[in-house]
Amino acid sequence: MIRWKRPVLALALTALVGTAALGGLGALDRAYPPPLDPPATSVEVVDRDGALLRALATPEGAWRFKVSLGDVDPHFTQMLIAYEDRRFQSHRGIDLLALGRAAMQFVTNGRIVSGGSTITMQLARLIEPREQRSLGAKLRQMVRAVQIERRLSKDEILERYLTLAPYGGNLEGIRAATLAWFGKEPKRLGLGQAALLVSLPQLPERRRPDRNPQAAGLARERVLDRMVDSGVLDTREAERGRNDPVPQARLALPFLAAHAAELALREAPDETRLQLTISRQVQEGLERVARDAAARLGPRLSVAMVMADARTGDIVAEVGSADFFDERRFGWIDMTRVVRSPGSTLKPFIYGLAFEEGMVAQETIIEDRPTTFGGYRPKNFDLAYQGDVSVRTALQMSLNVPAVRLLDAFGPARLTTRFRHAGVSARLPRGEAPGLAIALGGVGLTLRDLVQLYTGLANRGVATAIGNTPEETRSSASILDARATWQVADMLAGIAPPDGAAQRSIAYKTGTSYGYRDAWSVGFDGRHVLGVWVGRPDGAAVPGLSGYASAAPILFDGFAKSGLPVTALPRAPAGALRTARVDLPVTQRRFRSGRETLEQKGIAEPAPLIVFPPEGARVELASAAGADAMPLALKLQGGRAPFRWLANGRPLDGLSRRRTTQWRPDGAGFSTLTVIDAFGRTASVKIFVE
Missing domain, CATH: 3.40.710.10 (DD-peptidase/beta-lactamase superfamily)
Known part of the structure; x- marks a missing residue:
């Protein structure tokens, strides 16, 4: 008699408290708001x-990264909901059907076979960790779950859960888990990888793949079996997931x-x-x-x-x-x-x-x-x-x-x-x-x-x-x-x-x-x-x-x-x-540099200097280019004739003994004009033709 009274009493009390909470939720929210400040995450x-x-790592030494649903493999999210909380999208924080099933399984088997916690209730436990498992702690999670559902959207709840869920050691959140166990971002996961990650948060230390690979493998098997039973995966897909290797070591995060x-x-x-x-x-x-x-x-x-x-x-x-x-x-x-x-x-x-x-x-x-x-x-x-x-x-x-x-x-x-x-x-x-x-x-x-x-x-x-x-x-x-x-x-x-x-x-x-x-x-x-x-x-x-x-x-x-x-x-x-x-x-x-030539011949004659156009000048010519362009007069001082003129590295026609000549630009833009005298000395200016 006593064996079944306790779970039934707990279920009745849970329903009663839940109903009362729903009735006075506004006052409860004002007096006892849930701690929903965004969790501290690792600097990236x-x-x-x-x-x-x-x-x-975070100040408390955890590897925890901010996650958005768009960065997570949708197959993983689908498997997580199917395994942990099938009615996640429809309930308001508490799944009474799941609680009832859990109570009946306890009555029938004499032990907890499956929990009645929703993902929202698990999030409530993560933001306010409990010291021990008790009826009072469970009731508190239920109240918090209802409060959370009133404040966050379903996507926000999932993202917050996937940021805080434990995955062994100091790994928190799906992104830290995929980087440490598989060396990859959570965007694309194999079926076996996704199933393993669904199973880890329930018993993260007992199922750590690097320390207890057998327990991790068995937990993954249960997830894949459940996915087949619920129609999320077919038998062939589940078999493919079973063939994925279980990681044997934790990988270092990128450095x-x-x-x-x-x-x-x-x-x-x-x-x-x-x-x-x-x-x-x-x-x-x-x-x-x-x-x-x-x-x-x-x-x-x-x-x-x-x-x-x-x-x-x-x-x-x-x-x-x-x-x-x-x-x-x-x-x-x-x-x-x-x-x-x-x-x-x-x-x-x-x-x-x-x-x-x-x-x-x-x-x-x-x-x-x-x-x-x-x-x-x-x-x-x-x-x-x-x-x-x-x-x-x-x-x-x-x-x-x-x-x-x-x-x-x-x-x-x-x-x-x-x-x-x-x-x-x-x-x-x-x-x-x-x-x-x-x-x-x-x-x-x-x-x-x-x-x-x-x-x-x-x-x-x-x-x-x-x-x-x-x-x-x-x-x-x-x-x-x-x-x-x-x-x-x-x-x-x-x-x-x-x-x-x-x-x-x-x-x-x-x-x-x-x-x-x-x-x-x-x-x-x-x-x-x-x-x-x-x-x-x-x-x-x-x-x-x-x-x-x-x-x-x-x-x-x-x-x-x-x-x-x-x-x-x-x-x-x-x-x-x-x-x-x-x-x-x-x-x-x-x-031959001009200095070398002059030293050899004993000539102290000034080097050539282009006096027009001056360095950096902007010269406005007719819009036509080539043969139809307005010629530009070039003038120099000093140097020894004959002179060779170059425009943009290309020699102009012939040598000249005069200190003036003309040049027709090919078009607008920067140009470099150079003159070389008989001793090989040079002078250059860069101009802009408009």
């Missing part, structure tokens, strides 16, 4: 598509882009969700490349990498070190932001300015012989000299003397000015002016600076400021004109891949800093730029370290494992040609 750093890169995430968290400590422009897929690929490369290179060497979209400036991946937690490699230091000597990686911009000025073409002969420049005597990396070489060969072999010859011809200040236009300030010792040593790395830059400069080579001469936050405004500026940019990219694309690397449609340059402290490689296709640094973060020398042998293989491996499609390099713009040496103007067949 996510990629451009919302995929998790890094997370911080990607560690340095970028750390900086973002420091700069916005009050934000709970921070989004970066990084692509998780690309980031994972480059981190593997950096880690594997560092393991091959040695225990104290680190690797840093930055990959950016040349058109938008978005950083799609950045690796500050080979291993954030490796003390021997000083892994906590973000080497993408440390100022170091860039070696020969700036040479392409020197050649670009020389092309822009009309000083050289790809097949122009330039000397690679021991030379002194006002007391500065550069030497090649291998201490050997090639004699007469083409400009193309000089850049591809990264010969030092030819690069210094060109820089000496137009001056280091012009190069650093272009860098500033592109948003990059070269670091020099306090009070020191730019010198010729810049050509060989005698200046301080970061890896991010280099990648930003190289966006101009990948983007027809327009360099774009790079960054990893989506909302920041990115500035862009011309670093070289389009024709000069194409000439440089064309030469860099002809450099052979490093030993063992597959041929890829990329242009690249390497560099090694003085004393073998830093090895660099920066490359680009038609869309992305990837920069690689290798060295010791403490600045110690590494004998044998070089850009070509140490950094270039990582560059090619990085492009291959980034997962990004190869984009063809930009096509040659109008007027950009590879010209055979015999077809070059006489003044471009061999490069």
Whole structure:
């Protein structure tokens, strides 16, 4: 007799209290509102598509992520409701039929066979955890469930439940569970995975897959059997779910882009969700490349990498070190932001300015012989000299003397000015002016600076400021004109891949800093730029370290494992040609700086100077272009006749002994005018034709 009286009494009392609660719910709500403030969730750093890169646990040490139903596999939600609360959509917090069934099962079996709690009642238990199971606690959950139903929609109740439900250990909520048990977001789950997750919240510790895989498997079987009985799944689908493996270990949550995430968290400590422009897929690929490369290179060497979209400036991946937690490699230091000597990686911009000025073409002969420049005597990396070489060969072999010859011809200040236009300030010792040593790395830059400069080579001469936050405004500026940019990219694309690397449609340059402290490689296709640094973060020398042998293989491996499609390099713009040496103007067949020629002949004659149009002038001409355009008068002072004029790198007809000539623009836009005198000295201005 006593055996059945208790559950029947509990059911009657439950119904009575429920009826009373419904009658006076308004007063109850005012006096005893449920605690429905949104729960604290883990701080997230996510990629451009919302995929998790890094997370911080809640203050109480739980992994708990905010969830919306749109982010959860609908099959899981369907199975959850079918298993836990079939009448969830129709009841108002209490399912009296389920309570009655639970009571009768208790009477019949003498034990609890199934609970009568609704999902809303379970949510009430989660927001106000009880110390022990009792009739009073159950009644309190029922009252709270009714209150919750009056305040939240069904979707909001489900989302709150899926945020707080326990899944073993310190895992709370469906998203923490899928990341830890399956290494995936809850958007797409296998049937077996969904069934396991439906079963875990009832007994999360007893059914933890990593500790009790057998109990977890049996619980999953019960869920799948119930789904077949209720018609949610057919037998074949359930069998497929049974074949899914039960996870044997808990996975670590993502810890990607560690340095970028750390900086973002420091700069916005009050934000709970921070989004970066990084692509998780690309980031994972480059981190593997950096880690594997560092393991091959040695225990104290680190690797840093930055990959950016040349058109938008978005950083799609950045690796500050080979291993954030490796003390021997000083892994906590973000080497993408440390100022170091860039070696020969700036040479392409020197050649670009020389092309822009009309000083050289790809097949122009330039000397690679021991030379002194006002007391500065550069030497090649291998201490050997090639004699007469083409400009193309000089850049591809990264010969030092030819690069210094060109820089000496137009001056280091012009190069650093272009860098500033592109948003990059070269670091020099306090009070020191730019010198010729810049050509060989005698200046301080970061890896991010280099990648930003190289966006101009990948983007027809327009360099774009790079960054990893989506909302920041990115500035862009011309670093070289389009024709000069194409000439440089064309030469860099002809450099052979490093030993063992597959041929890829990329242009690249390497560099090694003085004393073998830093090895660099920066490359680009038609869309992305990837920069690689290798060295010791403490600045110690590494004998044998070089850009070509140490950094270039990582560059090619990085492009291959980034997962990004190869984009063809930009096509040659109008007027950009590879010209055979015999077809070059006489003044471009061999490069001789004006200073060299004058020193040889003992002539102290002023260099040419274009006096009209002046630098930066905006010239308004007739709207017609080509032969019908209004000619523009060009005037110069100084220099030794005859003179060769070039417009945008293309020579105007013939040599002239006069100091005035005329030019018909091809159309509106920026143009560069250059004059070369008999001694090879040059002067240039950039104007805008309207």
